[in-house]
Amino acid sequence: MNYDDEAGKRGLAESDPMPPEEWRGFTATARVEAIYTAHGPELMRYFRRRAPAQDVGDLVQECFRRFTQSRGAASSLIERPAAYLVQTARNLLAERIRADGRRMQADHGPFEEQDHAGPDPHAALEARDTIRRLADVVARLKPKTRTIFLMHRIEGLSYEEIAAAQGMSVKGVEKQMAKALGAIRRSRQDGR
Known part of the structure; x- marks a missing residue:
């Protein structure tokens, strides 16, 4: 799917981020697409520096999923989407670190000499x-x-x-x- 062609059909260009006061005439989907076009690359760069390359796309997608499901996005969208997305990105990375820590802790067991020494x-x-x-x-x-x-x-x-x-x-x-x-x-x- 080529987003450049679809954005051009709607009258939105990739380089046209729209401030909230100009969103009144557009559908919620067009607003989210405009926000994605404006802030998606920034999030990609942010995650590339902090997460494995194979997870970057999933993390960006999760940020936007949370953005669209937030109460502010449902009514009039959030006034400062960049700040919301960056905070969401930080929260995702923090959640990931906590989950990795729990997983690593669960994988470790006590070392008992008789269990690991082998046969006498x-x-x-x-x-x-x-x-x-x-x-x-x-x-x-x-x-x-x-x-x-x-x-x-x-x-x-x-x-x-x-x-x-x-x-x-x-x-x-x-x-x-x-x-x-x-x-x-x-x-x-x-x-x-």
Whole structure:
């Protein structure tokens, strides 16, 4: 949309800012367009120095949105639109700074050493050594005891299910589990 052509059709030139006393014969839209033509570039320069380039257009648009929705703009427009627009621009930038501060504050959390330190290498080595010792103990168990122990602890089967699968009594499964657990307990005591 070319504003120069439309302004020329209405009898307004880009370089013709109109003071409030001359606005009586024009519609509110023409008045706002005249104010935009007169003060839009000033606001653009103001925001370019103080805000990221990608936000300049949005900030200018927000200034004029607030200007057109103000009570003074609805009745006879504001007598000094430049002052109103500059104050609106300052308020927008202040609001933006406060919002950025709240966002940054919300993004920061307390630093807890245990949360950021990572895994303890000594604890990892001890765990790995314990697992290796337990695997050795389980490997040394008699085949029937080892099978029953693995069915219960690894596969999660109950004593009744193991007894049915192995063709033995539940009491026999309990004795085999007691043997396996006793061997593991003894190896842990020896490892200390």
